[in-house]
Amino acid sequence: MSSKIYSIPIVDDEGFKFTLDQPADSLIAAVLLMHRWLNCQHAVDIEMLQLTERDKKKLSLQKEKELTEQKLQAIYKTQYAITDSPWPNHVCIQKMKPLKEQERQLKAKISELEAEIWS
DSSP states (O other): OOEEEEEEEEEEEEEEEEEEEESSSSSHHHHHHHHHTTTTTTTTOOHHOOOHHHHHHHHHHHHHHHHHHHHHHHHHHHHHHHTTTOOOOOHHHHHHHHOOOOOOHHHHHHHHHHHTTTT
């Protein structure tokens, strides 16, 4: 895909509306990049974008995927902390069992979300 510049409508916390240009491969990618850049201090005005229902659904799925990936990263950090702890091996194994199951579930959910996003 070639990168294109999208004008993203923004609403600040006082209700002031303005647009910012964001280069990206697609409108959805531009909205997500702008959302990250703004760091949630302002909101992207989804209504002004006039997205189709399909695009709104994809955007929602993409946000859910990112949140799930953040949860997975937290699991990895917890697993690392457990394996790097002074606990005996059998205690580490016991503590890792529920985390391994959560990791499996999150990976499955991410795969499902990706399939739905690209369908």
